[in-house]
Amino acid sequence: MAKITIDGIEHEFEEGKNLFEACAEANGEKLPHFCYHPGLSIAGVCRMCQVEIEGVTLDDVSEVPRAALRENDRVFVLTGDSTLAIKDVEVLWGDADHVLVTGPLDDGDQVVVSPLATPVDGMKLKTLAPEEEGKEARRP
Numbered sequence: 001m002a003k004i005t006i007d008g009i010e011h012e013f014e015e016g017k018n019l020f021e022a023c024a025e026a027n028g029e030k031l032p033h034f035c036y037h038p039g040l041s042i043a044g045v046c047r048m049c050q051v052e053i054e055g056v057t058l059d060d061v062s063e064v065p066r067a068a069l070r071e072n073d074r075v076f077v078l079t080g081d082s083t084l085a086i087k088d089v090e091v092l093w094g095d096a097d098h099v100l101v102t103g104p105l106d107d108g109d110q111v112v113v114s115p116l117a118t119p120v121d122g123m124k125l126k127t128l129a130p131e132e133e134g135k136e137a138r139r140p
Contacts, residue, residue: 062089062105063098067113075105076112078125084112086121 001012004022011026021038024031068075069091077085089103105111112125 058092058100058102061092061100061102062109063100064105064111065113066094066097066099068111069094069099069101070119075101075103076116076119077105078110078112078127082125082127084116084119084121084123084125086119 002015002017002022004011004013004019004026006023006026009026011022013022013025017025020031020033020036064075069089070076070086073089073091075087075089077087079085087104089101089105091099091101093100110127
């Protein structure tokens with residue numbers, strides 16, 4: 001027998017029963033649904049389920065590339081006057097590619113992902129034109 005916990009109560013159901021049927025059986029009543037019918041095969045084409053998710057709502061959260069995270073809690077931002085702003089952030093969650101942070105980031109901020117040898121808050125920055133991206137800087 002397989003087990004599922006709903007609202008803190010553990011329920012057992014037959015192996016092979018789909019999750020919708022197991023939840024409906026455990027609930028003891030009809031569940032709201034969009035496309036399920038016991039006489040039809042489950043093709044997985046609907047991709048719509050009605051759910052309620054309990055938890056904390058996160059406000060003022062930004063998703064940034066993991067490569068943009070510096071010293072574990074800082075993000076470099078290109079300001080409107082082409083200078084560097086170093087902003088302290090708090091990492092809430094992350095995976096291999098992205099992190100969710102909260103802090104003084106604003107919509108439209110341009111996050112710097114290029115390596116900077118000696119970053120200083122307020123230093124002038126130059127953006128590369130699209131055709132220059134990927135080229136290494138060279139000194140004459």
